[in-house]
Amino acid sequence: MNIAQFISHFPYPDQFENPRLIRDYVCSGGEIAAYKLAVNLARLDHGVHVFTSSVDGRESLETVEGMTIHRYASLTEVGTTRISPALLWGPLREKGMDIVHVQHTTPPGGAAGLAYAGIRRKPLVVTHHGFERFENYGTLARRLFVFLTANFFVDFLFARADALIAVSPFFASRSRYLKKYMDKTVSIPNGIDLEEYQTPLTAREARSALSLPDAAPVILFVGSLIPRKGVDVLLAAMSRVVGEYPDAELVLVGQGLMREQLARQAEELGLGARVRFCGFIGDVAQKVLYYRSADVLAVPSVDDMEAFPLVLLEGSALGCAMAVSDLETFRILIRDGETGVSVKTGDPESMANGILSILGNPELRNRLSTTARENAGRFSWKQAALETEKVYRRCLAAGGPR
Structure with a gap:
């Protein structure tokens, strides 16, 4: 199975040793979880393609731990989120994907994954990492960005997904977005090595x-x-x-x-x-x-x-x-x-x-x-990958996108 994973930021191989990346390309829990899941899906012999932003104005193609990582040039940033316009159209050059998986942390990755799934007519899976509320701090641009995301974009994205993944059952039941779509939401907890x-x-x-x-x-x-x-x-x-x-x-x-x-x-x-x-x-x-x-x-x-x-x-x-x-x-x-x-x-x-x-x-x-x-010991990334694989197969068996 060829998996197209979309995320706004995705850790570089030296993400946590390189001072510039630590400062200018913020990756925290959601990004680390996406990385670990992608690695473990690759270990299950899937083709994992990650589409994401770069830390600067350069595009790059990396092969890391069985994954192919496509990075698109960043032209600006809002808050700490890199904005890569080419992320919207660049991935369309890759035509062999079977399923699209958005790791929803901030909107650029979600918008790009939604566009790819719609244009290529592929099933769309979204993992929700907890972006729920308008957090009123930072620059005016950041506040507007967060307001529009929390109040419009997240629900728009989730409504169009074929399956949604929550990282805990308690979170799924309390999320103002996920509780509207419990019929297509599954809980797959994060893991640990x-x-x-x-x-x-x-x-x-x-x-x-x-x-x-x-x-x-x-x-x-x-x-x-x-x-x-x-x-x-x-x-x-x-x-x-x-x-x-x-x-x-x-x-x-x-x-x-x-x-x-x-x-x-x-x-x-x-x-x-x-x-x-x-x-x-x-x-x-x-x-x-x-x-x-x-x-x-x-x-x-x-x-x-x-x-x-x-x-x-x-x-x-x-x-x-x-x-x-x-x-x-x-x-x-x-x-x-x-x-x-x-x-x-x-x-x-x-x-x-x-x-x-x-x-x-x-x-x-x-x-x-x-x-x-x-x-x-009850939580592992291998188990998370196996459960995610089941979600993919159910979406594909259902006949493609909604």
């Missing part, structure tokens, strides 16, 4: 490698520094944590437009010396060290349309004890008191209680670590 998230190092050795304090409690956050991730809530919670553990340190791994605002908040709370901004870490081996170093992994997201953050799987695979917002969409992985501690969403006091309950109870921390690691 467990072998990548292993290390022989102890927590002390990992901390030494990262120059983190040897014995002080370390609370870790991994994710984008943007409003829906709730890092401001976590900072407020740290005031109480530091009150009980004066040497505790909050380690923030990620980048985003709230970086300076959060730094000011930390100073205003008197936490400047207790908060470490580490920037974006994409290299898995380096990220593993941070997870191994943590006493608590905090996931303080405040948006109930967070679909399935990969940080939950990554932290689970490393046996992190987690304090996590009690979002319904997280329940596919987090069971309160078993695989993590659930805290009231958006409530600094509740987050502080969750963190302190883990720090103050080694038995609980060890139990959470063990069950989280076991739970992560």
Whole structure:
């Protein structure tokens, strides 16, 4: 089967080692998930063609891990999204595709995939990675872009899809878009390559490698520094944590437009010396060290349309004890008191209680670590690829596009 996968950004081979790509070609959870799925579909002997943007004004053709990646020249950007007009017509030169799969993160990839499926009369599958709401920040152009996407484009795209994929059943039932199309929506959770998230190092050795304090409690956050991730809530919670553990340190791994605002908040709370901004870490081996170093992994997201953050799987695979917002969409992985501690969403006091309950109870921390690691074993990219393959075959058996 020849699969045409469309996505606005798709990681380069050196995406997370190249400072320019990290800065100018943003790839986060949705893009990483799309990459892993494409690799595993290629391993099932499918022809996987990825159509996406480039980081600059050049077109390129790459063959990576069994995939063929077609990159089209970017002429401008809106927010952090590259705009490649040729993505709309360039893929039409490729005529041997059997099915179109849009990995919907931002609109350019979705628009291009929709156009290709319509013109070539191919079945269209769309994976929804959680773009649901108008987030009112950034430039005027970005705000307009997001407003039009959230209020018009997403529903237009989903209405024309032959099948929709949600990354968790809880997300599917709550999504304002997907719940209109439950008859053609299936849930296929993200996966993880467990072998990548292993290390022989102890927590002390990992901390030494990262120059983190040897014995002080370390609370870790991994994710984008943007409003829906709730890092401001976590900072407020740290005031109480530091009150009980004066040497505790909050380690923030990620980048985003709230970086300076959060730094000011930390100073205003008197936490400047207790908060470490580490920037974006994409290299898995380096990220593993941070997870191994943590006493608590905090996931303080405040948006109930967070679909399935990969940080939950990554932290689970490393046996992190987690304090996590009690979002319904997280329940596919987090069971309160078993695989993590659930805290009231958006409530600094509740987050502080969750963190302190883990720090103050080694038995609980060890139990959470063990069950989280076991739970992560239920999710694999190979299984996700096999389930996605079934969706493709059903669409093809149904006789093509709607």
